Amino acid sequence: MNAKELRQYFPILHQEVNGHSLVYLDNGATSQKPIQVIEAMEKYYKEYNSNVHRGVHTLGSKATDGYEGAREKVRAFINAREAAEIVFTRGTTTAINTVAYGYARATLKPGDEIVTTIAEHHANFIPWQQAAKVTGATFKFIPLTEEGTVTLDAVRETITPQTKIVAIRHISNVLGDTVPVKEIAKIAHENGAILVVDGAQGAPHMRIDVQELDCDFYTFSSHKMCGPTGIGVLYGKRELLEKTEPVEFGGEMIDYVDLYDSTWKEVPWKFEGGTPIIAGAIGLGAAIDFLQEIGMDEIERHEKKLIAYALEQMLEMEGITIYGPKQDRSSLITFNLAQVHPHDLATVLDSHGIAIRAGHHCAQPLMRWLNVSATARASFYVYNTEEEVDVFLAGLKKTKEYFGNVFS
Template sequence: MDVKAVRDQFPILHQEVNGHPLVYLDSAATSQKPNAVIEAIEEYYREYNSNVHRGVHTLGTKATDGYEGAREKVRRFINAESTQEVIFTRGTTTSINTVAYSYARENLQEGDEIVITYMEHHSNIIPWQQAAKATGATLKYIPLQPDGTLAIEDVEATITENTKVVAVMHVSNVLGTVNPIKEIADIAHQNGAVMLVDGAQSAPHMKIDVQDLDCDFFVFSGHKMGAPTGIGVLYGKKHLLEQMEPVEFGGEMIDFVGLYESTWKELPWKFEGGTPIIAGAIGLGAAIDFLTEIGLDEIEAHEKELAQYAMDRLSTIEGVTVYGPKERAGLVTFNLDDVHPHDVATVLDAEGIAVRAGHHCAQPLMKWLEVSATARASFYLYNTKEDVDRFVDGLVNTKEFFGDVF
């Protein structure tokens, strides 16, 4: 992969921040956008801005083609069997909430179990907490190994014949752990449960095949993979989506409306009430084209190489603790002894280096790690080893700065 050629496609990267060339290491929070995506969105608004599905005029037809064409691109991207299984949402959070409301609350009862892990993002914890409260189900957690991975024996011990929903993130946004989704899905299905996969941190970075994973639901956000904010995807197996009721009601999703009763459109539109996120979907389609042309295998290998290089360099700095397993996705979460992560991020920002600091929407995991917060550097296809060097050198400067202060 020609990283320089890739970087040239991201205009935001070619600037100075606080008098230094920008080093952007916060792609796990949101990625930067390539020219292809920016231009696709601009073209929609400049040349064929119109609502979709209902209009028969030329602009409406072109907008509908762009919107539904993006759905087909998503279908191919995750290898769904049908576009009827691809629902556009506002993002991962909305997608999980849709399943928690429309599927879980209708199918769970007292005595049933929902199984998640300690590493989940808040968006994959709170909806299940609320579903458990509403139905009387029990929320259970698969324990973590000391390095922040899942052991299959622990999965087997936690999932029982009473388990009805298993919801697990594919890649941890804190630890970089890549979970064995296919094996977990098999255990869930053996016990009669459905499996939801939070793919927010995997879909942008590796090939996804929902049929091979055999997950029942797979969710992800566009903004972490070069697409705009406010667009995401809920994949669901067709037979499950057909059983589920919509959670939003209004225009677009109806078939017939009477005075006292209404009926819904077929999949996928029954879950897309109101004017949909047209420009966002078109931008997501452009992002998928961009990533596919480069190659997801190449992107994954590049990011893993950067993560390993960063871990090797960080291991030479006394007082730095890195969290998570040795084998990981493209991010490193760490702490510097006696320095709060927010202070670390602030000093790095003064040198033009953008990292994330805080609990990363994973407070139960922070408690498990016995820390209140951490700092995180996350990599994407446009990052280089030079970026890592700038980051590590900046961390050394941060350590020296606070050593002088104290």
């Protein structure tokens, strides 16, 4: 099924914005939802809305089956060894914070090292920054190439036997580069460290096999992969999840409560305090079904084709600066137009029905490294077409002409 055929399943795409057909190129922030996901969540609320695990009545059993069935779908989607290694969270940010608070703060000491890069999303930067401050660990950064990419030589030079945690993105939400996670995991493990991967921009766009990658933790969000907002996934190797302390207490995660002490359920439930995100998990499960039917390899192929098509023409346009590698990018293009603030650019494009992102993209250290305050970002997904790329490029040219006249 090609992109044009897929669009029939996305009601939101069939509308006009400011008198123009919507061209949605802000998928890096959040993707749109197919009718299959919307209907799966609606069916839960209409037909078997109930809490999970503890209820023995019929609706409770159906809800539990839906919730735990979604966990199994996630397990298969990333090829985890067992469903117990899949923890539902509020999103990538919560998942990373769970590791930073529940594992890092409990195990790190002065002299230990946390290694990351300045190109990380704040969600994969601040938790480690704060964990280092609290524990006395050293916060270190892998040097970047001129394009902002990570080389294995730089990784080897930065990671030492004192390194305990390496935290890195799978795909940059600004630069669009894909990090060699499998090779970095090997280097980390040779030095006795664990690897935590921010997969927010990875899981929606490529096939993920956590056993093949051999990462220790992998995190991602539902809403960037056709699923609902408010739910995400923390994958962790069982032995590490068992060493990780819960960060929320009460409700579903409880085993036994005494006056002065309590015990927790086994993984993964010890991390899912309170009433869990039931409808969200069911929606995520439906999104995974949808993506699996298309095929993750096909999604990656389609997006790379769109990126190459757009890049080729943008590189020929005078006055455009593109950040990150000029080849082998994934899912997004970050750029600036000379003499035009990214917010102004995004506003003009919006007047033509084109939705892009503008700002620092939750990556302020990277913005300073790039010597800019903000950038524009066009991010693509499985339902975008070459015709939409043409509309986007035409919009860029119109914006150039408009501001060219203003500044002339």
